[in-house]
Amino acid sequence: MFGLTPIGDYLVSSLIQNILNGLFNNLVNQPIPQNIQISGNFINSEVRETPDSYILQIDLPGVTKEAINVKYIDNYLTLTANSDQYLKNGYGGYVRYIGNVNRSFYFEDIDGEKVDGSFENGVLKLILPKTKKQVEDK
Secondary structure, eight states: OOOHHHHHHHHHHHHHHHHHHHHHHHHHHHHHOOOEEEEEOOOEEEEEESSEEEEEEEOOOTTTGGGEEEEEEEEEEEEEEEEEEEEEEEEESEEEEEEEEEEEEEEESSSSOOOEEEEEEEEEEEEEOOOOHHHHHH
């Protein structure tokens, strides 16, 4: 049948080398992506119970206070937070990080009107007072 001659081997080898060099050069010369999206439940949270309340502490680095939304409906405390920031990269340009988090917690008998909280240094701290009935039962 057909066989490769030494000249044919050289041509095939040269062709493969050119293809690989072209791929490598294109990868190296491509700009770094400008948008990086992060989504999911990738946040640290801690819940502590005291005799009269729950204390919920959530780490939200890179999020502003205005981007946080907390709701307490039907015994579910739902937190949503969005982050949209530009950071300088090592090449003199900027990279945009876009992210959102959604997290729900189930708390029975919380007084939703008296929930208090603070946000400092990327840490959200919520104090969720128990209803008087739940405090008296314990």
